[in-house]
Every structure is written in structure tokens, then in C-alpha cells.
Amino acid sequence: MTIEPGPLLANIDSPDDLKKLSQDQLVQVCQELRQFIIDNVSIYGGHFGASLGVVELTVALHYIFKTPYDQLVWDVGHQAYGHKILTGRRDVFHTNRKYKGLSGFPKRKESIYDTFGVGHSSTSISAALGMAVASQYKGETEKQHIAVIGDGSMTAGMAFEALNHAGVTNSNLLVILNDNCMSIDPNVGALKEYLTDITTSATYNKVRDEIWNILGKISKFGPNAQQIASKVESGIKATLLKQSNLFESLKFRYFGPVDGHDVNHLTSVLNDLKNIPGPKLLHCVTVKGKGYALAEKDQTKWHSPGLFDKITGEIYKTVPEKPEPPKYQDVFGHTMVELAEQNDKIMGITPAMPSGCSLNIMMKAMPDRAFDVGIAEQHAVTFSAGLATQGLVPFCNIYSSFMQRAYDQVMHDVCLQNLNVVFCLDRAGFAGADGPTHHGTYDMAYMRCLPNMIVSAPMNEEELRNLMFTASQPDMGPFTIRYPRGEGVMPEWRTPLKKIEVGKGRVIQEGEEVAILTIGHIGNYAVEVCEKLSLEGLNPGHYDMRFAKPLDEEMLHDIMRRYDKIVTVEDGCLQGGFGSAVLEFMADHNYHAQVRRLGIPDKYFEHGSQLQLQHEAGFAPQDIEKAVRELMAQHVYAR
Numbered sequence: 217m218t219i220e221p222g223p224l225l226a227n228i229d230s231p232d233d234l235k236k237l238s239q240d241q242l243v244q245v246c247q248e249l250r251q252f253i254i255d256n257v258s259i260y261g262g263h264f265g266a267s268l269g270v271v272e273l274t275v276a277l278h279y280i281f282k283t284p285y286d287q288l289v290w291d292v293g294h295q296a297y298g299h300k301i302l303t304g305r306r307d308v309f310h311t312n313r314k315y316k317g318l319s320g321f322p323k324r325k326e327s328i329y330d331t332f333g334v335g336h337s338s339t340s341i342s343a344a345l346g347m348a349v350a351s352q353y354k355g356e357t358e359k360q361h362i363a364v365i366g367d368g369s370m371t372a373g374m375a376f377e378a379l380n381h382a383g384v385t386n387s388n389l390l391v392i393l394n395d396n397c398m399s400i401d402p403n404v405g406a407l408k409e410y411l412t413d414i415t416t417s418a419t420y421n422k423v424r425d426e427i428w429n430i431l432g433k434i435s436k437f438g439p440n441a442q443q444i445a446s447k448v449e450s451g452i453k454a455t456l457l458k459q460s461n462l463f464e465s466l467k468f469r470y471f472g473p474v475d476g477h478d479v480n481h482l483t484s485v486l487n488d489l490k491n492i493p494g495p496k497l498l499h500c501v502t503v504k505g506k507g508y509a510l511a512e513k514d515q516t517k518w519h520s521p522g523l524f525d526k527i528t529g530e531i532y533k534t535v536p537e538k539p540e541p542p543k544y545q546d547v548f549g550h551t552m553v554e555l556a557e558q559n560d561k562i563m564g565i566t567p568a569m570p571s572g573c574s575l576n577i578m579m580k581a582m583p584d585r586a587f588d589v590g591i592a593e594q595h596a597v598t599f600s601a602g603l604a605t606q607g608l609v610p611f612c613n614i615y616s617s618f619m620q621r622a623y624d625q626v627m628h629d630v631c632l633q634n635l636n637v638v639f640c641l642d643r644a645g646f647a648g649a650d651g652p653t654h655h656g657t658y659d660m661a662y663m664r665c666l667p668n669m670i671v672s673a674p675m676n677e678e679e680l681r682n683l684m685f686t687a688s689q690p691d692m693g694p695f696t697i698r699y700p701r702g703e704g705v706m707p708e709w710r711t712p713l714k715k716i717e718v719g720k721g722r723v724i725q726e727g728e729e730v731a732i733l734t735i736g737h738i739g740n741y742a743v744e745v746c747e748k749l750s751l752e753g754l755n756p757g758h759y760d761m762r763f764a765k766p767l768d769e770e771m772l773h774d775i776m777r778r779y780d781k782i783v784t785v786e787d788g789c790l791q792g793g794f795g796s797a798v799l800e801f802m803a804d805h806n807y808h809a810q811v812r813r814l815g816i817p818d819k820y821f822e823h824g825s826q827l828q829l830q831h832e833a834g835f836a837p838q839d840i841e842k843a844v845r846e847l848m849a850q851h852v853y854a855r
């Protein structure tokens with residue numbers, strides 16, 4: 217079902233169509249765009265509050281700038297739905313985040329208006345600066361470069377690295393700080409407080425408006441006048457804020473704060489800024505979820521609410537007929553509290569994902585022992601390393617794909633010093649609708665190659681709890697536990713905590729001819745397959761290896777002696793992952809068997825449901841079954 221756009225929006229197939237409208241019509245376009253987003257997301261799902269919050273900004277940007285000639289970069293991109301709808305994708309917007317449909321994030325191969333592929337945060341200023349410097353080099357002096365970055369994303373080191381560089385260039389760069397005081401959860405840290413200070417200083421805001429008017433007039437009279445105005449402006453700002461402006465100190469011209477929901481004022485401000493050269497920052501104050509009361513009120517819940525009734529605001533949930541298994545995330549969150557109650561050395565750390573990974577449960581129960589450090593994966597890892605040097609046991613929970621950003625810290629600050637840091641890598645395997653930026657596909661490969669690192673994956677809730685308990689024991693060194701997004705398999709999951717011997721797997725069933733070696737939750741697919749095959753009298757063995765490093769060599773020697781055919785299954789990359797580890801073991805010990813490795817081959821997978829993607833990659837239940845049957849049908853080669 218496609219959603220009918222309002223009458224103005226129905227005629228906007230590109231920003232050129234938007235530009236044909238009069239200034240007076242922009243408020244209505246914003247209303248229609250907002251409604252179109254609400255209508256679509258309520259039925260088809262996706263990120264919600266962030267796009268509602270930038271409706272006016274999106275319209276103003278495409279109204280004033282000559283996109284796609286002018287380069288507009290959205291940070292993260294979860295707020296870019298309005299941008300997609302205005303840039304020729306309105307009629308296919310219902311396919312957003314669906315298998316083979318539009319991506320939920322800007323993507324270069326999807327549209328010429330998507331100047332840079334995003335999904336991970338805090339890259340926009342660097343990318344836009346790169347574009348601006350390239351334009352300068354090519355003599356494209358008129359070209360504008362705009363990065364739109366949220367206050368949450370601004371907390372990351374990468375954003376500061378980019379500001380630091382941009383400030384000493386004379387590039388034509390406009391950074392728009394979209395300040396809604398929210399990350400997914402409420403934003404945290406000193407920068408947030410600083411921005412709140414600016415936004416709420418009444419005196420400053422009054423004088424700022426006067427300066428803006430003067431500046432607007434003076435800037436028409438040439439560079440000297442502009443310099444004078446700039447000095448006056450900085451002086452007054454500094455006095456009023458009792459400190460120099462952070463962005464001005466980094467040699468940006470700071471403008472704002474402006475009301476990010478006044479589309480007419482925004483167009484006039486952006487028009488003025490176009491004519492001011494050099495790096496500049498516009499501080500734009502918005503409300504996440506703007507225009508949908510419930511989303512304004514509970515912004516975390518409505519960041520990405522799932523399907524809902526747009527009239528009543530009821531978020532649909534299927535009512536289970538029998539008790540359902542919990543999400544791995546909730547098991548992690550509750551187990552953290554349980555472990556921390558028993559062991560006062562345990563601490564919890566998350567870089568900006570407390571509700572996503574469920575560390576919020578511990579943050580509520582033990583606020584002095586659980587930290588949201590902002591979008592700062594690198595800091596989260598080295599902060600954890602620091603805690604570990606003092607004998608504490610940090611559990612640092614990071615989504616598998618976001619951990620890629622902190623790889624050097626894992627190696628240099630944790631593994632090299634053999635510190636006891638537990639890495640809980642959430643969203644391991646295919647993330648689903650978020651797509652390739654968010655799939656947690658590489659962790660087994662990138663963690664396995666680091667000396668001292670233990671790499672494990674639970675097949676169910678009990679295993680997750682026991683691995684967490686094991687990892688919290690003294691002198692374990694760096695310990696990775698990876699698990700996927702979503703439900704496990706055990707409704708009764710509050711099992712007593714037990715220590716697992718590191719490097720020991722589990723026999724799920726002994727069998728004949730073919731051995732299926734699995735790691736992690738995906739092992740449950742092999743259980744299904746074995747049950748199905750047993751009905752035909754076929755009896756493969758199944759082993760839950762639990763550890764990609766160290767491997768259970770004793771078990772592997774036994775398996776290699778007893779089976780001629782091996783299937784390895786992992787929800788991670790085949791290059792360097794668990795299957796590779798098994799092959800290395802076989803080569804090192806001179807074992808020869810027919811091996812099929814199932815997992816994620818060497819290409820990027822787009823978005824879709826986890827199961828759709830697993831099937832495309834070739835390790836959904838039917839693919840495992842097929843591999844086992846094919847191997848069973850093959851002759852045994854000479855060993």
C-alpha cells in the first residue's frame with residue numbers, strides 16, 4: 217500500500233520542484249512532509265523521531281542550496297527520510313529498509329543527492345571538509361558544503377578531529393549542529409551541558425539577534441566591515457557566556473542558536489550564511505519527534521518504535537500464546553546487575569547505547585557503576601582499560617559493528633597489556649533492516665587474530681549468563697562475548713551461574729558421517745536441521761564449539777578422527793572467522809576431510825530481515841540442511 221502525499225508534496229519530485237514554491241508555501245510543505253513520514257513509518261517501520269525533528273531544516277536546505285551540486289552530508293543518516301522523500305524517492309519510500317528496497321540511510325549508489333554513505337555517526341564533518349577542500353583544489357569556488365550533525369554525534373572524537381582540521385582551512389564549509397538534547401537516550405557529557413548553557417542564556421539570545429541583524433547589514437559592505445562585525449560579535453558572545461565560544465575557539469564562525477522549526481527564518485539564515493566564506497557553524501535547536509506528541513514526550517521510545525497506530529499511538533506487539541524467550545539484550549542487562557551484586561569489582565560501560573544493549577537496567581540499579589560515555593567507542597574501550605588497571609572488571613558493551621571504530625584501542629590498550637576487559641559485542645551477525653553499516657560480521661575475524669584475546673559466543677541465554685560469569689573471574693584477560701540482536705531460545709532463562717572452562721565446547725549430539733560445528737546462537741538452526749533429518753534416519757553429529765579462540769582442540773581431534781565430512785556454521789565473515797580457525801587447526805594437524813564452510817562470504821550484504829540475509833548468504837536452516845545432504849551424498853575422498 218502506498219501512502220498518498222499531500223497536494224504540494226505530490227508535485228515535488230526533486231528540489232527543483234520545491235524551489236518553484238513560494239516562501240509562503242513552505243510551512244505547508246513541512247506539514248505534508250511530516251505527515252508523510254508519520255504515515256509511512258507507522259505502517260512500514262523505521263527511525264522516526266530524528267526525521268520529524270529536521271523536517272523544517274530539510275526543506276530549508278533543499279530550498280536554499282543547489283543540491284546536488286552543493287554537497288549536503290547527513291550525519292548517521294537516520295534523520296534523512298525527509299531528504300529522501302524530497303529527492304525523488306517519495307513513491308518508493310514504502311520500501312524503506314525492506315529487503316531490496318530503499319536503504320534506511322543515505323547511500324551513494326541510491327541517489328546523486330546522497331553525497332556520502334552513512335550509518336555510523338560523526339563522519340559528516342570530515343567528509344564534507346574533504347569535499348570542500350576538493351572543490352577548492354578544482355577551483356569550484358561557488359560550491360557549498362554542508363554537514364548536518366546531531367548533538368549526540370558531536371560528542372564523538374571524530375567530530376572534534378574534523379573541527380580541529382577545518383578551523384585552520386578557509387574551506388567553504390557549513391556545519392549545522394542539530395541540537396535536540398538527545399542521542400538515542402538523553403545525550404550525556406560536558407558538551408551537552410555547554411550547549412544547553414548557550415541555548416538557555418536569555419541575555420545572550422537577545423544580543424545575538426541584534427548582532428545578527430547588524431551583521432546581515434554590514435556584511436554587504438565588504439570584508440573589512442565583516443571583520444569588524446565578527447570581532448564585535450565574538451567579544452560580546454565571550455562576555456555573555458563568560459567563556460569564549462567553543463566553536464569560535466576552534467576558528468569557526470558560530471551562528472545561532474536558531475529555532476530549527478521556523479522554516480522561514482531558517483531559509484533566511486541559510487541564505488545569509490551562503491555568502492559568508494570559511495568554516496562556520498549554525499547551532500540549530502530542534503525537538504526530536506516534533507509534531508507527534510507521543511514522540512516528543514518519550515523520545516527514546518520513539519527513536520525507532522516499530523509499527524504503530526498513528527492515531528492512538530499504540531505500538532503494536534504480538535501477544536504471545538506461551539512464554540517467549542527473552543532478548544539476549546535483556547539477559548545481558550539483568551545478568552549484569554546479578555553479577556555486580558555478587559562482585560563489587562564489576563562495572564558497566566556503553567558508548568551511547570544504554571537502552572539498545574540494556575545496560576540501562578544496571579545504570580538505574582547502580583548508577584555509580586554503570587556509564588554511558590556518549591558516542592565514543594574508542595574512549596569506552598580505553599576507559600575500560602583504565603578501570604581494569606585498577607583491579608576492576610569492566611564489561612564494555614559495544615555493538616559489533618561500532619566496535620570497528622575502536623580496534624586500535626582493543627589491541628593497544630587492552631590486549632597488549634593483557635587487561636581484564638570483557639567485551640560484550642551486541643548485534644553480532646546480520647543486524648537486519650539497518651543494513652551493511654550495522655551488520656556485525658567481522659568481529660570473530662578481527663578479535664581472533666589478537667594475542668591474549670578469548671573469543672566466545674553463546675548458543676542460548678544460559679550460555680550467555682555462564683560466559684559472562686566466566687569472563688568476570690580473576691585474571692581472564694581480554695574476553696569477547698558476541699551475540700545477536702533479538703530473542704534467544706529459553707523462556708526459563710534465569711539459570712544458576714556456572715563457570716565454563718575456557719576453550720571447551722559442548723556436544724549437542726553425537727552422530728555419523730557428517731559433523732556440524734557451530735558457534736553461537738546460529739547453532740539452534742543446526743538443532744532444527746538435525747531434528748528434521750533424524751525423521752529420515754539421518755544422523756549428523758552437532759557440536760556447539762562456544763569458543764572461536766581458543767578452539768576446543770581435544771574435541772576437534774576427536775571429531776576429525778570420527779567424521780569424514782565437516783560443516784562449519786557461523787553468522788560472521790568466512791574470511792578469518794570460525795570456519796577459518798577450524799581449517800587452520802586441520803592444516804596444522806594434517807587432517808583431511810571434506811569441509812563446507814557456511815557463513816558470510818566476501819561481499820557486503822544489504823538490508824532485510826535477518827533470515828532473508830542469512831539465506832542469501834547461505835546459512836539459513838534450509839541451507840545447512842542442503843549442505844549436510846550434499847555432503848552425505850558425496851563419496852568419501854581418500855584421507
Ligand SMILES: Cc1ncc(C[n+]2csc(CCOP(=O)(O)OP(=O)(O)O)c2C)c(N)n1
Pocket residue numbers: 266269292294295335336337365366367368369370394396398399400504567568569591593618621
Ligand atoms: C559510531 C556509532 N555509534 C553509535 C551509533 C548509534 N546511534 C545512532 S543514532 C544515535 C544518536 C545520535 O544522536 P544525534 O546525533 O544527536 O541525532 P538525533 O537522533 O538526536 O537526531 C546513536 C547513538 C552509531 N550510529 N554510530
Ligand SMILES: CC(=O)[C@@H](O)[C@H](O)COP(=O)(O)O
Pocket residue numbers: 263292294335400520572643647650701
Ligand atoms: C541509527 C542507528 O545507528 C541506531 O538507531 C540503530 O539503528 C539502532 O539499532 P537497534 O535498533 O538494533 O538498536
Ligand SMILES: [Mg+2]
Pocket residue numbers: 366367368369394395396397398399403
Ligand atoms: Mg540529538
